[in-house]
């Protein structure tokens with residue numbers, strides 16, 4: 043009987059609840075959609091009839107729109123009965139916890155549980171209070187009890203409660219390394235909250251955070267987008283979006299999301315945290331610290347923020363002698379209130395990782411792991427740092443441990459695959475370097491890299507920088523394998539994710555390189571190796587304290603390449619627009635370039651700083667600054683200490699220096715890219731303007747409107763018979779109907795040799811060249827070269843002309859200039875090697891061949907040519923090595939075998955000579971001279 047009655051009672055109760063909650067639910071929907079003012083209106087209307095739900099809703103609205111004091115105030119203003127409601131009490135507890143008032147939290151939690159022993163939020167907070175006090179076992183029991191409670195409940199009615207169960211479950215899953223539980227969370231538990239309420243976006247946010255923890259960007263982004271489509275005005279959602287962008291170094295997107303989040307909630311702790319991280323990432327620790335301090339006002343016990351505060355002190359004060367006094371103070375205070383503050387130490391490690399202070403990051407990740415082995419991400423993060431420090435053995439152990447605990451972490455998984463691949467790689471070890479590479483694909487490159495690094499780079503760079511790394515530097519060359527490109531492996535090696543845009547990178551002790559042999563655009567690998575080794579030395583000699591701009595300045599300077607014309611063009615434009623970087627914002631341009639131009643300008647200006655410092659403060663100016671950075675002083679202090687000037691004066695002198703550089707650059711012809719309409723308007727306004735008519739004619743020509751082009755060009759020439767652009771258009775029109783002579787006459791008559799028009803000049807020169815009138819063509823191209831020295835097209839045209847006309851001496855001269863201007867071009871160098879060899883200049887031939895191999899190392903012909911050139915200089919051992927390489931790359935060339943045998947004979951290695959000749963005779967029994975040479979060796 044009583045069972046039935048109970049059933050009826052329950053039914054009445056449930057209907058009652060449902061009736062009341064319809065209005066509350068519609069208010070909640072408005073709130074979840076971010077329509078806060080409408081939601082608040084509803085809640086205010088319901089405050090009398092349903093005080094508990096209305097007050098809870100209001101409190102959330104205030105919180106989510108950034109009014110923290112009203113969020114608490116509205117709870118405190120509740121009447122005595124309402125105030126005792128367990129939901130109101132647990133809400134009070136949650137807010138107290140968020141502001142770090144743990145005593146108040148405890149008091150509210152106790153009252154809430156006394157009023158309702160099944161209050162989910164209060165039970166969660168009870169466990170959390172254990173955690174923040176370092177009572178990890180009790181905390182874990184608390185999470186476990188919540189999980190048990192969830193499993194025994196037939197139905198959880200509130201989406202909010204499901205979310206809290208999710209928190210407890212994910213904590214328990216992490217701490218107990220139950221990887222499978224993550225799948226349940228993401229696939230079942232969180233979606234069930236959305237079944238209760240399809241507007242409940244916090245479930246999407248929690249899913250996103252779980253994916254983010256695994257570096258699974260695609261799924262995280264999809265969850266965040268879903269949350270955003272429900273509530274576009276939630277600071278919580280925007281903050282997670284910012285975290286996601288930061289994780290893949292998309293700084294601009296992160297900044298945008300942070301700004302929007304802070305517009306909604308100026309006190310949002312995670313948004314402020316990302317804002318600080320963005321400053322850390324651009325080496326502005328002081329600004330980051332100020333933001334962190336602002337955030338700490340909202341919760342002085344937030345371990346994530348306190349970790350960032352301690353790290354900021356570490357960055358500002360230097361870590362070479364251990365933590366500074368104020369950093370130590372923060373650590374003492376945090377460890378006193380929580381002896382197991384792993385999150386705090388992890389946060390310090392994160393900042394040092396972000397600011398590339400890898401040795402320090404390792405120290406604090408290690409401490410995080412010790413003080414809280416429960417933290418699932420720490421071994422993986424520590425493993426990644428050990429990878430960057432070149433400790434691959436230790437990294438492997440940590441990453442395997444991390445993978446076992448959490449197989450869904452993409453970054454860890456990718457890095458383990460890199461380690462697995464590296465197992466198959468070969469090693470060349472020299473006195474100062476260890477080079478790892480794919481034996482099948484990069485043997486030749488690795489051998490050449492080893493020789494180049496050891497013989498040329500090491501002695502030069504360590505002398506210039508005044509420092510020798512205490513241990514061998516590890517260089518890894520990644521090639522295509524297991525269905526991924528060398529570049530993808532390289533990127534995975536550096537960051538665990540396929541997101542790096544460059545071809546080489548340095549993490550202080552190791553350098554990784556994508557195989558130059560598989561890049562679509564060839565690059566000078568030798569230059570990249572040298573550049574990266576300069577970073578290796580710089581980072582170690584300054585205890586990782588060198589700012590980005592200064593190590594790039596030195597790396598680019600010592601590449602010893604002239605500034606490329608494209609850099610000059612950008613520099614000139616930006617200098618004239620007064621949009622150059624200075625030392626306070628240049629680091630930002632390296633870390634967060636908004637586009638390719640900014641990135642290029644940053645390198646260009648960095649190098650100019652180094653040039654300026656050498657010119658202004660003498661030969662030892664650069665080393666002095668390195669010593670200052672080793673003492674971890676700021677750039678401002680360093681400049682004062684090294685050069686005795688204030689930063690402002692230094693900057694002013696630098697700017698004057700840049701202006702002098704720019705003044706020496708010729709102005710490019712102003713290429714006015716006016717719209718067609720504007721050109722037409724100009725003609726309408728002044729039909730007698732020959733220049734305007736000529737431009738319009740050219741625009742018509744470009745659009746294929748030949749009759750109109752002709753009409754306008756003729757009109758222009760009628761007004762000004764010397765109008766060059768109009769002549770150019772007419773010449774093009776004549777050429778289109780095959781009237782070459784008329785075209786040439788048209789151009790010839792109008793070309794102004796003092797103020798030539800580039801189009802007229804190039805077209806006329808090309809026509810002369812075609813007619814093999816080499817003299818005229820040369821004269822015109824030389825005119826262009828003189829007039830536009832920073833445009834390589836005149837040089838290229840001359841090279842082509844000299845090649846066609848067989849003027850080898852002049853060809854070599856032009857090619858030398860082109861090779862200097864383009865450090866990544868192998869073809870120019872190959873041709874120069876050929877030319878030098880032909881004229882019997884074997885030293886130069888060997889040198890150019892070597893330079894071409896520094897770009898295109900698999901060129902068998904160049905190895906052979908280098909070998910022959912060396913042999914001619916009686917450098918028989920090196921010659922034999924080069925010829926051997928040539929034959930490895932192309933074993934079909936019997937002629938090379940014969941020369942190799944000759945080289946061995948000269949090097950007095952008759953056994954080897956004999957072996958080569960025997961092989962040769964087996965392949966080609968009649969090879970001229972082979973048998974005779976073999977006989978002469980055998981008879982000796």
Ligand SMILES: [Zn+2]
Pocket residue numbers: 573577593594597
């Ligand atoms: Zn660099």
